[in-house]
Amino acid sequence: MSNYERDYRSPDPETLKKLADLYDVSTDFLVGREEKERPKSKLDQTGNEAIEQLKNEETLLFMKDDDIDEETAKLIKQALINGIKYVDAMKKKE
Known part of the structure; x- marks a missing residue:
């Protein structure tokens, strides 16, 4: 050394x-x-924008002090993945 x-x-x-x-x-x-800093993919940008929009919602009960707990973050991520799969399936049907 x-x-x-x-x-x-x-x-x-x-x-x-x-x-x-x-x-x-x-x-x-x-x-x-x-x-x-690596450029973020469109998916990353969209996900981050969605999280920011959720943080700005005053009606969401799971928000605590402008932060999302780990379990909620995992559920949101899974919901986004499911939504993306659904949109992809719908586009393939067109």
């Missing part, structure tokens, strides 16, 4: 992977690269 810190030696790829796992960081972080 001392040789790496003093730039006398660079770790090989396998050592980088082990260090990344040990410290729970990406290998990009270890080599000083900035992580780029």
